[in-house]
Amino acid sequence: MAAGGQTWTAGLFKDREIAERFSDDAMFASFSRFERALISGLARAGLVTPDDAQDLISQIADFEPDGAAIAKAGIRDGVSVPEYVRQLRAHVSGPAKSMLHHGATSQDLMDTATVEALASVNAILAQRLETLLGQLSELSARNGSNTLHAITRMQPAIPFQTADRIAAWRHPLQSLHNRMPALSEQTRLLQLGGAVGDLQALGENAQTVAETIAAKLGLRWPGHSWHADRSPVLAQANWMSELTGALGKIGQDIALMALRGNDDIQLSGGGSSSAMPHKQNPVTAERLVTLARYNATLVAGMHQAQVHEMERSGAAWMLEWMILPQMCETAGVSLTAASALIGSIKEMGKPA
Template identity: 65%
Template sequence: MTMGGQGWVAGLIGDEQIASQFGDAAQFASFARFEQALIAGLAEVGRIEQPDASRLISLIESFEPDRKKIALAAVRDGVPIPDYVRQLRAHVSGTGSDLIHHGATSQDLLDTATVEALAQITDLLSERLDTLLDNLAALEARDGANTLQAVTRMQPALDFHVGDRLASWRRPLEQLRDRLPDLRHQTEILQFGGAVGNLQALGADAETVANTVAHKLGLRWPGHGWHSARGPFVHYAGWLCELSGALGKIGQDVALMALRGESDIRLSGGGASSAMPHKHNPIAAERLVALARFNATQISAMHQAQIHEMERSGAAWMLEWMVLPQICEATGAGLAAASGLLQSIQRLGTPS
């Protein structure tokens, strides 16, 4: 699911680079990696001979799923994995082929694909956040000593330096960047629980198989499945929404500064008005505010998606698919827009 969909609105609020991480190509590639890692894990505990495991892993590598058939079947099954596995089993053959998907369930593959998508998105957002902080540092070096009138409770207050306002933009972003290692630790974890969450089909081999799968995928094995405990994704969404809120504050400030006039800010570019040719609307600033407010509404849906009945919920899980990719896209679009906005600032404040 994508944020902007099709048409003119996609360029305003969507992020193709992030949306692609949740696309069919990325997800099916993740499914294949999981199945390959699972075969390696089963070979590790002796349930399949190593030559047979190597052959199966190679066959999985060459598998090209029929995406249209999977899309149709997903409407019936509620998930794409049953038909994916059916097609994969038809593709592979020979000794050990009956162990394809052994001990796993649909949620293991799909949640792990989401985890892998988020890991890629974290890399993208980290790079964009570093760029944004560099842009802020450049503004501070150029205009930080200029004078600006502070505004408290929407009323003129005392004069202070541009650097003081820029610090209120910069510090939350630095704190969010500092929390990235914890974010990765909390979210880059393998989902592996099997049919009812306890890996019972693997018996005493479960821990070794799980650790092997996690190692092959470059993830952490938390020691248990987490089918109905959605904390990792809620934690990730919360970080994203806090980031988009920090960006929204920058956008709100810039929009108000533009209203106050060139003693506060001088911007290049700006959006045109169909009725008033003299206007240069601060579109990038408005986008930051809108995207932040959008994410503020979506985080409540992530908390709704935490509520799973018994060992697994189809409805709560589906809601998560609808919401989490959109939060990711909105945050990514906000970071890109924020860097563009800062680069369009010609001057902040009045030289002392």
């Protein structure tokens, strides 16, 4: 998200902690977990002996993929999995080698890696959201009895308490936090469908293998593949767009309050102007508005990526890879910025 390669924007828009969840290392680690869990499932179904399975699992765990070769092959294959599996096949040996990746396909690994990344991202977002909710409660306890002039349709309305405006900020965020367990239920899904989504290569063993993989990875097996049903990732995208929208509303309000003056809000650490040294620009508040609008733009792209033709789409799938990590970073950096903004409030409202 460094605009046009301009590295100075990275501090405004990037979230390195969340970006790491979508890194090559994270993806390859997820692939390894999947392939090891798959072998366990095949062993439980009686398709691989326990000893051969354990030997193969140990070899998979020791595998270190050549990321540069995978990146190069990805231009040809359109996905990282084929080259990863080629390298892994060359690495392993033994009687069970032919069962490596048996019954799985590239999308099974990619989608499962994505939901594992999202689970990690959501743990980060939940922690940051809890921190922000606590800050808003503290701000209300400190300044809630102060008086603000309510504004409706950009015109002065009637006086009310500062706590009322803070509550309008807090309620949507609390609702989003309360919805996170349901979001986890929607997104923590194992993807397993095989070549065309019907698990035909596993036959009557499909349920056993799928349930074993899901248990090993701490995911839920929905009983079928979701190759062309993008509901899980859409649920994540929609939730994050709502989150950044709620934070953008806070940013918009605080920017307008700063315009109205000290009776509305007093902030520390505003941004400087090259032409007007007297100014303290509400940069963090403005950034929240920008980030909200950015995610609102990206979520439309995720709905475009919902349209998978037939049993699998390459084009729609690639669009997800471009958009979803950006939305996650935007949600993460928005929460960090919102915490900094709330923490910079010296006084909100006019003391009675």
